[in-house]
Amino acid sequence: MPNIKFYNGQNIPLELHKTRIVQKLNLVPIERRLEALNEGGYNTFRLNTLDVFLDMLTDSGTNAMSDNQLAAMMQADDAYAGSQSFFKLQKAVEEVLGKKYFLPVHQGRAAENIISNVYVKQGSCVPMNYHFTTAMAHITQYGGKIAELLYDEAYVINSTHSFKGNMNLEKLEEVIKIHEPKNIPFIRMEASTNLIGGQPFSVQNLRDVRAIADKYKIKLVLDASLIGENAYLVLKREPEFQNSSMAEVIKIMTDLADLVYFSARKLSSSRGGGICTNDMSIYKELENLVPLYEGFLTYGGISVREIEAMAVGLYGLWTIP
Numbered sequence: 001m002p003n004i005k006f007y008n009g010q011n012i013p014l015e016l017h018k019t020r021i022v023q024k025l026n027l028v029p030i031e032r033r034l035e036a037l038n039e040g041g042y043n044t045f046r047l048n049t050l051d052v053f054l055d056m057l058t059d060s061g062t063n064a065m066s067d068n069q070l071a072a073m074m075q076a077d078d079a080y081a082g083s084q085s086f087f088k089l090q091k092a093v094e095e096v097l098g099k100k101y102f103l104p105v106h107q108g109r110a111a112e113n114i115i116s117n118v119y120v121k122q123g124s125c126v127p128m129n130y131h132f133t134t135a136m137a138h139i140t141q142y143g144g145k146i147a148e149l150l151y152d153e154a155y156v157i158n159s160t161h162s163f164k165g166n167m168n169l170e171k172l173e174e175v176i177k178i179h180e181p182k183n184i185p186f187i188r189m190e191a192s193t194n195l196i197g198g199q200p201f202s203v204q205n206l207r208d209v210r211a212i213a214d215k216y217k218i219k220l221v222l223d224a225s226l227i228g229e230n231a232y233l234v235l236k237r238e239p240e241f242q243n244s245s246m247a248e249v250i251k252i253m254t255d256l257a258d259l260v261y262f263s264a265r266k267l268s269s270s271r272g273g274g275i276c277t278n279d280m281s282i283y284k285e286l287e288n289l290v291p292l293y294e295g296f297l298t299y300g301g302i303s304v305r306e307i308e309a310m311a312v313g314l315y316g317l318w319t320i321p
Contacts (some may be wrong), residue, residue: 109273
């Protein structure tokens with residue numbers, strides 16, 4: 001049989017996969033499904049999966065893991081502190097996201113809690129391209145508020161604008177001047193914006209936000225939970241990067257941020273999350289809250305099996321779909 005290779009439009013080999021596991025689904029009568037909706041108060045979060053045929057409630061923790069991830073889970077070093085599994089994940093974070101100092105947490109909202117606890121205070125304002133529900137909740141919990149600063153084009157549903165997730169630079173400057181830099185603990189960019197359909201921002205827009213952050217000496221925080229999708233759309237839509245790789249674009253994006261956090265439930269695995277930075281002073285400001293809220297610094301409330309899967313999954317960001 002000939003060795004057949006498949007390529008995408010950029011002449012890059014595509015990975016092919018085959019399904020190895022079959023999972024039973026339930027297709028209950030429509031009458032029971034209507035009863036279940038009524039019992040749950042028409043709130044899909046309250047449904048029992050036995051009454052659900054096709055579950056599209058969320059993208060968190062729903063991806064199938066690869067054979068390499070499952071194999072790595074069998075090699076986990078089940079130690080409370082100093083686990084070798086953690087050091088594998090730390091290395092993957094440094095190689096893929098370009099950040100040397102890493103704090104594990106059990107999922108993305110745990111990272112948001114720790115970051116907000118340290119930096120947000122009564123009267124703080126956090127500018128962002130768009131909020132995610134848990135990010136806003138943690139900021140407001142600690143006395144802050146958010147400012148969503150998208151361009152008007154982002155709200156036009158049938159618009160074909162390439163980067164609806166771009167932060168409005170003029171509004172950002174205005175918000176900083178109104179609230180004063182001392183009351184803005186950080187600027188938050190979400191790659192890509194989950195609640196408006198995963199709309200991406202351009203690398204140039206991120207560079208411009210970085211320049212404004214530097215001008216006013218404000219930290220730039222990147223929520224990288226969906227950075228793979230954002231980077232892929234940069235490759236497709238931003239002319240400067242049409243001949244770049246996923247690895248290059250991801251590194252460029254993360255290099256522009258002082259602090260990067262992510263939910264591995266969206267980024268690379270079915271569980272877990274993390275906070276990473278190249279600034280030791282930032283690491284030290286956050287470090288003590290991980291044992292308080294999550295677990296020791298080398299497991300952060302995640303099982304070592306999930307840590308192994310996260311490490312392998314991160315390298316998957318380098319592969320173009």
